[in-house]
Amino acid sequence: MEHPLSRLIDQFKLLPGIGQKSAERLAFYMLSLSKQKVDVFSDTVKQTRAHVRYCECCYSIAFEARCRLCLDPTRNQRQLCIVADAKSVFSLERMQRFKGVYHVLGGLLSPLDGIHPEVLRLKELLARLRSSSFDEIVLAINPSIEGEATIMYIKSLLAPLSLNVSTLAYGLPVGADLDYIDELTLEKAYIGRSVEEKMSL
């Protein structure tokens, strides 16, 4: 006879970063909550997954045909930020600095994993760039091998369109310690160093 919680523990173990012990802890925690609270939790999971879909304009996540950012009249429709996934949109929105709109690629180029250019939403990107005009295109993509490859590919794709294309700066993260930073990042920070207008020594 299996343990009453074994099915629940198995379900929690499917989540990323949750191992056996964490799953057990979460399962027992669920029992300590009121039935009502657990119902709210499980209904939220189910309902959110059931109702979320891709925005027909930027391919970020939305409850309606278009996402709240594409519908927002205060967003600058002439600034486009290209990102790998909807999670990136979420992270960039947290900085509250970019006020334009997004285009979600749906992944990064990775031929070994079968992610070729045609898998990404590049056709949709080109259609969008042709139908609207943008003052600036920002590529906000992870500085990983796949990210760099994707950035290079998109840059070559956009070259004939003569657009202002920028990428996020490489450099030291805030609070970094020069003694502990890897030499590649340090080199990028050195190459990208900013020159003061006037410098009185």
Add this chain to the structure above:
Amino acid sequence: MEHPLSRLIDQFKLLPGIGQKSAERLAFYMLSLSKQKVDVFSDTVKQTRAHVRYCECCYSIAFEARCRLCLDPTRNQRQLCIVADAKSVFSLERMQRFKGVYHVLGGLLSPLDGIHPEVLRLKELLARLRSSSFDEIVLAINPSIEGEATIMYIKSLLAPLSLNVSTLAYGLPVGADLDYIDELTLEKAYIGRSVEEKMSL
């Protein structure tokens, strides 16, 4: 307009050990799963919480009136292990060594948190000890301040019944390094050292 995932993220943040970033990760992960898988997850959470109850014999968790261990005819009904909560039963069962039955106290004495002896299932324990006879009572309780207090209280409670009462051994955890172990544990390990029958130097 709120983010489509904000409610789900808030729900995940209620779980122990899940902060803002982990909750975001889990919420986006849910979107990457099929609706069917997410339904199984949320239904398992809801159904488990709805159907789990306390075993009427040992107060561990069960789907029926009695838990699977109390119903198991192969368990030794004359060995009783007293534990703080149902999670402890789960952990002890993992070692596959103890073959007796359990009694779940439902907490540890902590007067400052309002957990007095009458809150724990001690009346039920005494009733059980009077109605059945046990060869051994094992106190498997955390060696914390509350745990020690609870062990002392139960020992005083059981003293008039002249039962064989044992507690888990203190000592070095397997794989420990003497240089890093705290001195209290080291002292307990020294006090509880085992003497070899014959020692040829």
